[in-house]
Amino acid sequence: MVRGRISRLSVHDLRFPTSLEGHGSDAMHTDPDYSAAYVVLETDAEDGLKGCGLTFTLGKGTEVVVCAVNALAPHLLNKDLGDIVGDFRGFYRQLTSDGQLRWIGPEKGAVHLATAAVLNAVWDLWAKQEGKPLWKLLVDMDPRMLLSCIDFRYITDVLTEEEAYEILQKGQVGKKEREEQMQTQGYPAYTTSCAWLGYTDTRLTQLCSEALKDGWTRFKVKVGADLQDDIRRCRLIRNVIGPEKTLWLEPEFLWWLLSGSLCHDCMLGLCSRWPLCPGDLRPAARPVLGRPLRKGLSSQMMDANQRWDVPEAVEWMAKLAEFKPLWIEEPTCPDDILGHAAISKALAPLGIGVATGEQCHNRVIFKQLLQAKALQFLQIDSCRLGSVNENLSVLLMAKKFGVPVCPHAGGVGLCELVQHLIIFDFISVSASLKDRMCEYVDHLHEHFKYPVVIRKACYMPPKDAGYSTEMKEESVRQHQYPDGEVWKELLAAQGN
Amino acid sequence: MVRGRISRLSVHDLRFPTSLEGHGSDAMHTDPDYSAAYVVLETDAEDGLKGCGLTFTLGKGTEVVVCAVNALAPHLLNKDLGDIVGDFRGFYRQLTSDGQLRWIGPEKGAVHLATAAVLNAVWDLWAKQEGKPLWKLLVDMDPRMLLSCIDFRYITDVLTEEEAYEILQKGQVGKKEREEQMQTQGYPAYTTSCAWLGYTDTRLTQLCSEALKDGWTRFKVKVGADLQDDIRRCRLIRNVIGPEKTLWLEPEFLWWLLSGSLCHDCMLGLCSRWPLCPGDLRPAARPVLGRPLRKGLSSQMMDANQRWDVPEAVEWMAKLAEFKPLWIEEPTCPDDILGHAAISKALAPLGIGVATGEQCHNRVIFKQLLQAKALQFLQIDSCRLGSVNENLSVLLMAKKFGVPVCPHAGGVGLCELVQHLIIFDFISVSASLKDRMCEYVDHLHEHFKYPVVIRKACYMPPKDAGYSTEMKEESVRQHQYPDGEVWKELLAAQGN
Numbered sequence: 003m004v005r006g007r008i009s010r011l012s013v014h015d016l017r018f019p020t021s022l023e024g025h026g027s028d029a030m031h032t033d034p035d036y037s038a039a040y041v042v043l044e045t046d047a048e049d050g051l052k053g054c055g056l057t058f059t060l061g062k063g064t065e066v067v068v069c070a071v072n073a074l075a076p077h078l079l080n081k082d083l084g085d086i087v088g089d090f091r092g093f094y095r096q097l098t099s100d101g102q103l104r105w106i107g108p109e110k111g112a113v114h115l116a117t118a119a120v121l122n123a124v125w126d127l128w129a130k131q132e133g134k135p136l137w138k139l140l141v142d143m144d145p146r147m148l149l150s151c152i153d154f155r156y157i158t159d160v161l162t163e164e165e166a167y168e169i170l171q172k173g174q175v176g177k178k179e180r181e182e183q184m185q186t187q188g189y190p191a192y193t194t195s196c197a198w199l200g201y202t203d204t205r206l207t208q209l210c211s212e213a214l215k216d217g218w219t220r221f222k223v224k225v226g227a228d229l230q231d232d233i234r235r236c237r238l239i240r241n242v243i244g245p246e247k248t249l250w251l252e253p254e255f256l257w258w259l260l261s262g263s264l265c266h267d268c269m270l271g272l273c274s275r276w277p278l279c280p281g282d283l284r285p286a287a288r289p290v291l292g293r294p295l296r297k298g299l300s301s302q303m304m305d306a307n308q309r310w311d312v313p314e315a316v317e318w319m320a321k322l323a324e325f326k327p328l329w330i331e332e333p334t335c336p337d338d339i340l341g342h343a344a345i346s347k348a349l350a351p352l353g354i355g356v357a358t359g360e361q362c363h364n365r366v367i368f369k370q371l372l373q374a375k376a377l378q379f380l381q382i383d384s385c386r387l388g389s390v391n392e393n394l395s396v397l398l399m400a401k402k403f404g405v406p407v408c409p410h411a412g413g414v415g416l417c418e419l420v421q422h423l424i425i426f427d428f429i430s431v432s433a434s435l436k437d438r439m440c441e442y443v444d445h446l447h448e449h450f451k452y453p454v455v456i457r458k459a460c461y462m463p464p465k466d467a468g469y470s471t472e473m474k475e476e477s478v479r480q481h482q483y484p485d486g487e488v489w490k491e492l493l494a495a496q497g498n
Numbered sequence: 499m500v501r502g503r504i505s506r507l508s509v510h511d512l513r514f515p516t517s518l519e520g521h522g523s524d525a526m527h528t529d530p531d532y533s534a535a536y537v538v539l540e541t542d543a544e545d546g547l548k549g550c551g552l553t554f555t556l557g558k559g560t561e562v563v564v565c566a567v568n569a570l571a572p573h574l575l576n577k578d579l580g581d582i583v584g585d586f587r588g589f590y591r592q593l594t595s596d597g598q599l600r601w602i603g604p605e606k607g608a609v610h611l612a613t614a615a616v617l618n619a620v621w622d623l624w625a626k627q628e629g630k631p632l633w634k635l636l637v638d639m640d641p642r643m644l645l646s647c648i649d650f651r652y653i654t655d656v657l658t659e660e661e662a663y664e665i666l667q668k669g670q671v672g673k674k675e676r677e678e679q680m681q682t683q684g685y686p687a688y689t690t691s692c693a694w695l696g697y698t699d700t701r702l703t704q705l706c707s708e709a710l711k712d713g714w715t716r717f718k719v720k721v722g723a724d725l726q727d728d729i730r731r732c733r734l735i736r737n738v739i740g741p742e743k744t745l746w747l748e749p750e751f752l753w754w755l756l757s758g759s760l761c762h763d764c765m766l767g768l769c770s771r772w773p774l775c776p777g778d779l780r781p782a783a784r785p786v787l788g789r790p791l792r793k794g795l796s797s798q799m800m801d802a803n804q805r806w807d808v809p810e811a812v813e814w815m816a817k818l819a820e821f822k823p824l825w826i827e828e829p830t831c832p833d834d835i836l837g838h839a840a841i842s843k844a845l846a847p848l849g850i851g852v853a854t855g856e857q858c859h860n861r862v863i864f865k866q867l868l869q870a871k872a873l874q875f876l877q878i879d880s881c882r883l884g885s886v887n888e889n890l891s892v893l894l895m896a897k898k899f900g901v902p903v904c905p906h907a908g909g910v911g912l913c914e915l916v917q918h919l920i921i922f923d924f925i926s927v928s929a930s931l932k933d934r935m936c937e938y939v940d941h942l943h944e945h946f947k948y949p950v951v952i953r954k955a956c957y958m959p960p961k962d963a964g965y966s967t968e969m970k971e972e973s974v975r976q977h978q979y980p981d982g983e984v985w986k987e988l989l990a991a992q993g994n
Binding site: 030031032033034035058059060061062063065066067069070073099100101102103104105106107108109110111112113114115155156157158159308311312313314334335336337338339340341344361363364366367369370373374 | 526527528529530531554555556557558559561562563565566569595596597598599600601602603604605606607608609610611651652653654655804807808809810830831832833834835836837840857859860862863865866869870
């Protein structure tokens with residue numbers, strides 16, 4: 003089905019002045035301007051379809067990634083799309099193992115972000131040519147073909163291609179039902195839009211109240227800069243969203259339990275349809291001894307964005323434990339596998355899990371986090387890992403280790419992209435919503451041609467062909483840095 | 499003593515066409531053009547001194563690092579050098595934790611290589627202003643001042659500032675004698691110049707023979723692309739350099755042993771002065787039970803440059819064990835701490851150690867390699883870690899864990915730079931040459947104003963002020979990419 007030779011690769015430095023209002027601010031990134039290196043691939047095919055891809059950045063440094071995209075461009079230009087996707091593993095390795103370019107990585111930093119951007123464009127183009135949204139392309143793909151997109155180098159000690167094949171084969175069972183379930187109910191999400199570090203208490207309270215009314219039940223709050231601030235903010239949020247509720251005290255819960263129609267996620271307090279769950283996911287499980295049903299209707303997650311050293315993370319979180327966080331995200335350096343393992347072990351008795359991934363730079367880091375039992379929630383990122391190819395390998399490893407994937411999203415475009423991956427994960431790999439939810443942030447969707455659709459705090463599966471990566475031409479033009487209108491005005495104002 | 503405000507930062511993309519002759523070729527980097535992002539700092543001080551710094555690259559991608567240097571430049575311009583080195587920890591963190599720029603790292607990839615280049619220039623300038631070679635600046639520096647250059651973030655779980663202070667205080671004992679020892683004998687080196695993967699068997703044999711005559715006794719060979727080739731090449735080298743000799747079979751060894759004047763390094767077969775060692779380093783130690791004296795006069799090290807998966811590394815090395823390698827270097831992905839630990843454990847019974855570091859991107863990776871007992875030889879790199887600042891933290895952690903540091907060098911400029919660090923390490927930190935040696939590669943020194951001096955296979959301490967980073971103006975001019983003469987000619991020839 004695929005056709006055409008790549009005749010043009012263009013890349014744009016797009017920046018959105020989000021720092022002006024404190025959107026996206028956290029303990030380590032105090033003034034992010036959400037940005038992207040945005041790639042457009044054109045072919046000589048007559049269909050006129052373009053492949054659009056991006057990687058997310060925070061403003062400064064986007065030009066470095068743009069430069070890295072240009073360094074990768076010769077690997078794509080004049081290649082047949084059929085040759086690329088026909089040996090996608092080989093092509094992936096060609097990009098990541100270029101004998102000269104790999105020195106400035108390998109498979110990390112600017113050059114790996116650039117790899118993500120160009121391969122995201124390839125996947126978008128492939129899906130558009132097939133006339134399917136990316137998640138559906140993946141779901142329908144023959145397992146052997148799917149595996150031929152993955153570079154298993156450096157992960158065969160925990161996942162061989164045969165093991166991966168077995169996982170995908172098992173995932174065939176009930177696939178149709180799960181696809182229907184996604185189409186009707188969507189994939190559960192949580193919100194990070196309410197509690198950026200740069201927001202005032204008033205704004206935070208107001209945003210949480212509004213979100214509750216819109217059906218959100220899981221909220222993430224940024225912590226780590228100042229303990230007293232954190233305590234005050236977490237308390238504010240708990241006051242709005244309600245205390246953690248132990249489910250067995252709920253009359254509804256007892257009723258549903260006795261009627262035998264509770265879904266597994268209700269049991270763990272993670273079902274977004276509670277207390278009106280139709281219980282159609284699976285027969286109600288009995289509570290497992292030793293595994294407390296600790297989460298109530300409203301969950302609070304905390305995110306330190308790498309602010310702490312290992313001992314500090316443990317001490318700090320002990321002081322925030324009273325607010326019953328489901329997880330602490332990025333407690334320390336994203337490279338510190340053994341550090342995350344130590345924190346996980348120390349916080350387990352407090353009922354707090356560890357989540358990380360948005361800055362884990364490749365599959366080898368995720369492999370080790372899983373080996374070391376260093377995380378309880380795995381957060382893939384559609385733009386830091388090497389596109390769909392590398393994300394597939396991480397989804398499969400997570401399945402093998404039984405660790406739930408709760409993707410990182412937000413920024414610009416991350417929600418648009420990662421929804422495809424997590425919907426595929428549910429339908430074809432994990433086959434479960436237990437302990438799972440996808441981040442959602444309500445910024446900048448208006449710049450995309452096919453923006454995410456959220457219904458009752460769930461991602462609804464995209465219907466348009468492609469990877470939802472394509473931006474509106476007007477948005478691209480206006481946000482080019484530094485020559486787009488938006489920046490010309492801002493920079494002129496700053497100059498005055 | 500320091501003076502001046504940084505008034506100009508210029509950065510050059512310099513490339514040397516080493517791929518034309520196969521220099522530097524290995525299993526993953528088949529055609530490297532040794533290159534550098536070369537930074538020059540100028541101040542408004544009247545001394546006219548310039549700070550020169552670089553980071554090493556392999557050709558393509560240098561332009562990406564140059565772009566990253568320019569992104570960092572605003573942090574340096576118009577800063578007083580005194581303010582920078584007066585709070586060097588703060589300045590280091592300012593560079594590595596820029597709220598926007600850190601997203602494309604953090605502390606890894608192109609932006610961290612750029613950090614190394616600019617900070618190497620700052621250290622060069624500082625040392626020049628003090629009128630001392632960098633190693634001497636470090637050796638003479640007050641321990642508290644030295645520690646104020648280190649960012650301990652993310653490593654306090656294994657090394658606190660107080661522990662580091664104690665290490666430096668202990669290092670004061672015998673410092674003067676060790677400095678004299680360096681001045682007279684130099685720091686032991688090994689050579690990688692003889693056995694690049696792209697060299698023919700004839701060339702390899704000839705180069706090894708010549709090196710032996712020049713006093714070299716430790717040779718590194720590139721392996722990992724093809725097992726039969728590896729076996730043939732390792733055998734060739736062993737044939738030239740002689741078999742591994744177990745020391746107690748040597749009449750000389752017994753004689754020296756009985757006379758009680760063997761140095762500790764002779765006992766381990768690592769003394770470059772054997773069999774004429776004056777035994778002046780320390781009283782002869784008795785062989786330690788359970789620790790075989792397994793190395794003879796000539797050592798062979800092997801380097802796979804990340805070619806293998808974990809199980810493959812173990813299998814492959816089992817087949818090369820007959821050639822008695824001292825270590826296998828970079829057996830797998832540099833990010834794979836747990837993988838290196840597994841390989842270390844598997845190869846220990848074969849008497850083969852694991853070495854890694856040249857692509858370990860920051861102190862957090864080294865911290866974990868040490869925690870996990872994943873290496874027996876730690877290879878710092880002067881241009882991948884964040885300059886002297888981050889290297890200091892790694893030297894101190896290695897000392898705490900008792901793991902010998904054997905720096906990575908070669909490329910362009912790496913020998914010039916890292917000799918300062920390892921000489922400082924011996925004088926002020928490790929106080930030992932046991933199991934220690936520094937890589938040496940005989941390429942491109944002619945482009946430096948103060949090139950390394952090698953005597954009897956030892957690095958002789960630099961005497962000129964600075965970090966030996968300054969390149970000849972003519973070399974800079976000619977090797978600019980793509981506009982220098984060398985490249986204009988080459989590219990024109992390739993165009994024909």
